[in-house]
Amino acid sequence: xxxxxxxLAALLHNExxxxxxxxxxxxxxxxxxxxxxxxxxxxxxxxxxxxxxxxATIYRTLKFLREMGLVVSTTLPDGGVEYELAGSKPHxxxxxxxxxxxxxxxxxxxxxxxxxxxxxxDFRVDTTHLSLYGICAECQSGV
Amino acid sequence: xxxxxxxLAALLHNExxxxxxxxxxxxxxxxxxxxxxxxxxxxxxxxxxxxxxxxATIYRTLKFLREMGLVVSTTLPDGGVEYELAGSKPHxxxxxxxxxxxxxxxxxxxxxxxxxxxxxxDFRVDTTHLSLYGICAECQSGV
DNA sequence: ATGGATGCAAAAGTTTTGCAAAGAA
DNA sequence: TTCTTTGCAAAACTTTTGCATCCAT
Numbered sequence: 001x002x003x004x005x006x007x008l009a010a011l012l013h014n015e016x017x018x019x020x021x022x023x024x025x026x027x028x029x030x031x032x033x034x035x036x037x038x039x040x041x042x043x044x045x046x047x048x049x050x051x052x053x054x055x056a057t058i059y060r061t062l063k064f065l066r067e068m069g070l071v072v073s074t075t076l077p078d079g080g081v082e083y084e085l086a087g088s089k090p091h092x093x094x095x096x097x098x099x100x101x102x103x104x105x106x107x108x109x110x111x112x113x114x115x116x117x118x119x120x121x122d123f124r125v126d127t128t129h130l131s132l133y134g135i136c137a138e139c140q141s142g143v
Numbered sequence: 144x145x146x147x148x149x150x151l152a153a154l155l156h157n158e159x160x161x162x163x164x165x166x167x168x169x170x171x172x173x174x175x176x177x178x179x180x181x182x183x184x185x186x187x188x189x190x191x192x193x194x195x196x197x198x199a200t201i202y203r204t205l206k207f208l209r210e211m212g213l214v215v216s217t218t219l220p221d222g223g224v225e226y227e228l229a230g231s232k233p234h235x236x237x238x239x240x241x242x243x244x245x246x247x248x249x250x251x252x253x254x255x256x257x258x259x260x261x262x263x264x265d266f267r268v269d270t271t272h273l274s275l276y277g278i279c280a281e282c283q284s285g286v
Numbered sequence: 287a288t289g290g291a292t293g294c295a296a297a298a299g300t301t302t303t304g305c306a307a308a309g310a311a
Numbered sequence: 312t313t314c315t316t317t318g319c320a321a322a323a324c325t326t327t328t329g330c331a332t333c334c335a336t
Binding site for chain 2: 074075076077078079081094096097103105109110112113116117121122123124125126127130132133134135136137140
Binding site for chain 1: 315316319
């Protein structure tokens, strides 16, 4: 990740912002949690590294990073909000009601659906992040 | 709706519960809001009819009605929770980021997707309620 | 009288905001 | 200095819970 830091600092500077240790830590935490992390989980990770960091900073930073296009957030069907790095390939989540396992599934599965909706309703679906709930194979067989 | 009241009272009585005015009003409000209503919106509707009804009652009643299988709830991508009558045909929502308009779309659009996911991942998707966000036709043309 | 349902108030969980202090530019 | 960023505390918002009371059976 270190190769990104210079770019990142430059990117923020271009917009008149700064790359602070807190911002770096939050971004690292999002990266580390790899795939999906709640604000609270990110807070825990950052807090381990620096005790003084405040929750308000986590929330502000996540909002900031989202506005900068560096992270994206999803709302899960249970209402929780998760963050992950932007720039990764568009993908979506299958979350198991029963055991909570979270599969990533590729964007292309949604192509036909999005295409049909576009044609039928002239509605442009935002597919940056979708989560579907259900029951995974293991839980179906009652393990 | 009045033809349902007897059945409803009987249904609840069979389980050892009662059909109170509050429960009737909440159910009416869910019905009236037709399609989607937040707890707060339901509270407003009920409160208009009876000033003394408390928010706690609204939440308790919605939870109760959901457990009784009479209403279902969805979590929208923005994190809000909406309630609607159960028993209506399965359908989903297209919500516009820009203007908030909410189209209902039929379940069958998702058949292929759900089928593919089932075959590929052996994952049984719960499609009782899905919401997709995006931009509607009007907002695309910048009205 | 028994047990369910309600209103009220308080609590709990999550996210936001005002403000003064600290730190880069 | 000037403007951004942070920490702290408090507020805001949504939802839940304890408890006394009320009500139907």
